[in-house]
Amino acid sequence: GTGDLMHLPVSRKLLPELTPENIYGYAPVLGQQVLREAWKTHLLQDNPSLCQKTFSLPIVTSGMTHGFSLLTELFLDSGDTLVFADQIWGNYRLIFQTKAGADIQTYPFFNTESGFNTHRFHQTLAESTDEKLLVLLNFPHNPTGYAVTHTEAQQIVDAIVARAETGCRILVMVDDAYAGLxxxxxxxxxxxxxxxxxxxxxxxxxxxxxxTKEEYAWGLRVAFLTFGLDAAAMQPLEQKLSGLIRANTSGASQVSQTLILKAMQAPGYAAQKQRNYETLKARALKVKAVASDERYTRYWDVYPSHAGYFMCLRLKSGNAETVRQRLLAEHGIGIIALGETALRIAYSCLDASDIEKVFADIAGVIEKR
Amino acid sequence: GTGDLMHLPVSRKLLPELTPENIYGYAPVLGQQVLREAWKTHLLQDNPSLCQKTFSLPIVTSGMTHGFSLLTELFLDSGDTLVFADQIWGNYRLIFQTKAGADIQTYPFFNTESGFNTHRFHQTLAESTDEKLLVLLNFPHNPTGYAVTHTEAQQIVDAIVARAETGCRILVMVDDAYAGLxxxxxxxxxxxxxxxxxxxxxxxxxxxxxxTKEEYAWGLRVAFLTFGLDAAAMQPLEQKLSGLIRANTSGASQVSQTLILKAMQAPGYAAQKQRNYETLKARALKVKAVASDERYTRYWDVYPSHAGYFMCLRLKSGNAETVRQRLLAEHGIGIIALGETALRIAYSCLDASDIEKVFADIAGVIEKR
Incomplete structure (x- = not known):
């Protein structure tokens, strides 16, 4: 028989409970089979609407960016129309426009009642004349932390169906980076x-x-692609994806996949995930309360936020980038500036006890201007 | 201050000696700075010719395939000529031809004296009429385990310089997957x-x-790109690479990078690498001796092999794929068939004590035909 997989014990001893194969061996191109099945079970548990419906076994990618990148290679030809909101994760433009050459059509994310702008979303789809359309949805939303109501979700589906009725083929990419939060x-x-x-x-x-976010494992670079397709449609697609992955990364890190899987199988997993969720929820509620305090209304509005990792301020005066730089230089606080007027605060790395001070410092920087 | 990086203790306890940041934090897009510097030091130690010469800080990629893939995005336009040998790692065609659209020009790897075919290599370059050329070199060679003599190496450099003298700009990709072996x-x-x-x-x-291979860490998906360019040329190139990586993977696995770095920094590292090297060398020499035994000369020739992970047989009769399938079905031995007549044996997963039996079984399968 063949011996143990060759490796260097100096690194293996850092993972005393794992086998060399689970650390150093090649993972299958589309990901560890057991991890893919565990993720499917997780999706079914967390998404009641998936029950009795047809969807694929999730495919492992080297992070969510890699998933989007593979989707552009599979489905996006330069010049194809891609619809997403005006408020987005900045990397979308790099991946879809700069790199893949999509023709981006945006709609305003919020309506005048600070709800999701289903009317303009519908209109943007209806006004497109393409025979093929790509749509990107993201709730919980980066950067604002907005999530949709059941009514809004149904209106989004209705708008997509109405466009599909005209003969348009639509790929809907659902960015669920912050699912569960x-x-x-x-x-x-x-x-x-x-x-x-x-x-x-x-x-x-x-x-x-x-x-990446959902399991608090940013740097592990493990994400999933799950298609709303049956086995017959998935078979050629999996082959195509397999070829694409073999030509660009040859698969995701084995030890990263093992760490995710072992966590999901561990007895304490659900309780630990719940604890992190409670921590983030407590921060989210406190951030919302503090940021919305009336003493700050002359400085900013707070975008509606009920989910995810973030909340956003819309500044009433002052330049967002200037505020960001001074906040970093004078207070050592790192936040993200979006456009001229918006500031994004991540509570994934903000202790509850620091929240009061952060907003007081932001206000102070604006005040001093 | 901000708290500990959020994570799930159920997976963190599998790596008791590492910090959450070193496992779950995002790595820099171009890789951990300390790992990049450690790899540069490693290159300088192992390659005397690098001394006093100008080359870049290595850039971390998600495995070697990712490195090749990034090079195609940076430098290869569809239709560009790429020169490599007729005996190659199969994935080259997928990456460079199928995916990137290169016009592949091959030359016979061996000459009639079973040395590297410097004459035909020179001729292939000389006969090309392009103003821009890509050349891919690979020693130790996959699949044969061939490595070049100093004379052959100089002849290769001379052939490249001769073509460059005509005004042709040449990117030479040096695939050093098996460096050091x-x-x-x-x-x-x-x-x-x-x-x-x-x-x-x-x-x-x-x-x-x-x-991947050099550090016995296949599944970690950590590799490096090092350019023979000075700081002024690297600055825009690093920016371009940074954008490409942010658009396709957002960087390599942090825990994988940490495991490589911690291994390189550990006191036992050099001795453990040497031990694996000695194991592979002993297998390589025994494989060569057994495969070259005169009782097998009617079945196959052994391609010259002095390095790497592999050796290759050229069958004198019988179809390589048929032999491979029967060897797997009847003896549980897995090897790779290359074209009609070649079989590749990997000694990275072949115990010395099994070597005699493997070649006897290959001969038996051919004999029974």
Missing amino acids: WYDATVIHESIFGLLLGCHPNVVPVKIDGA | WYDATVIHESIFGLLLGCHPNVVPVKIDGA
Whole structure:
């Protein structure tokens, strides 16, 4: 027989409980089979709408960015129209526009009642004349932390179906980076992916999610692609994806996949995830309360936020980038400036005890201007 | 201050000696700075020709395939000519031809004296009429385990310089997957990258190497790109690479990078690497002796082999794929068939005590035909 997998004990001793194969061996191109099955079970548990519906076994990618990148290679030809909101994760433009050459059509994320702008979303789809369309949805939303109500989610699905009825083939990319992190009873506590499944023959939803944020494992670079397609449609697609992955990364890190899987299988897993969720929820509620305090209303509005990792301020005066730089230089506080007027605060790395001070410092910087 | 990085203790306890940041935090897009510096030191130690020469800080990629893939995005336009040998790692065609659209020009790897075919290599370059050329070199060679002598290495550099003299700009990709695994005093024990550095202003060498094989860490997906360029040329290139990586993977696994770095910093590292080297060398020499035994000369020739992980047989009768399948079905032995007549045996996973039996079984399968 063949011996143990060759390796260097100096690094293996750092992972005393894992076998060399689980650390150093090649993972299958589409990911560890058991991890893919565990992720499917996780999706079914957390998304009631998936029950009895047809969707693929999740495919492992080297982080969510890799998932989006593979989708552009599979489905996006230069010049194709891609619809997303005006408020987005900055990397979307790099991945889809700069790199893949998509023609980006945006709609305003919020309506005048500070809800999701289903009217303008519908209109943007209806006004497109393409025979093929790509749509990118993201709730919990980066950067604002907005999540949709059940009514809004159904209106989004209806708008997509209405466009599909005209003969347009639509790929809907559902960016679920922050899935599970819902803090407000008024919004739906599952992915819109489930509502899109089977909504129309011309609509193919694909869920991009991951261990990245949802499992608190940013640097492990493990995410998943799950397609709303049956086995017959998935077979050639898996082959195509397999070829693409073999030509660009040859698969995701084995030890990273093992760490995710071992965590999911551990007895304490659910309780630990719940504890992190409670921590984030407490921060989210406190951030919202503090940022919305009336002493700050002359400085900013708070964008609606019920989910995810972030909240956003819309400054009433002052330049966001200037505020960001001075906050970093004078107070050592790092936040993100978005455009001229918006500031994004991540509570994933903000202790509850620091929240009061952070907003007081932001106000102080604006005041001093 | 901010608290500990959020994470799930159920997976963190598997790596008791590492900090959450070193496991779950985002790594820099181009890789951990300390790891990049450690790899540069490693290159300088193992490659005397690099001394006093100008080359970049290595950039971390998600495995060697990712390195090649990034090079195609940076430097290869569809239709560009790429020169490599007729005997190659199968994935080259997928990465460079199928995916990137290169016009592949091959030359016979061996000459009639079973040495590297410097004559045909020179001729292939000389006959090309392009103003821009890509060349891919790979010693120790996959699949044969061939490595070049100092004379052959110099002839290769001379052929490249001769073509560069005509005004052609040449990117030379040096695939050093198996660097360091030299078992024969007749071949050079360093990368040809060092000899190519500074050979001509029109020639840019880039070294693609990695932890993958050299550090016995296949599944970690950590490799390096090192350019034969000065700081002024690297600055825009690093920016371009940074954008490409942010658009396709957002960087390599942090825990994988940490495991490589911690291994390189550990007191037992050099001795453990040497031990694995000695194990592979012993297998390589025994494989060569057994495969070359005169009782097998009617079945196959052994391709020259002095390095790396592999050796190759050229069958005198019988189909390689048929032999492979029967060997697997009847003896549980897995080897790779290459074309009609070649079989590749990997001694990275072949105990010395099994070597006699493996070749007897191969001969038995051919005999029974």
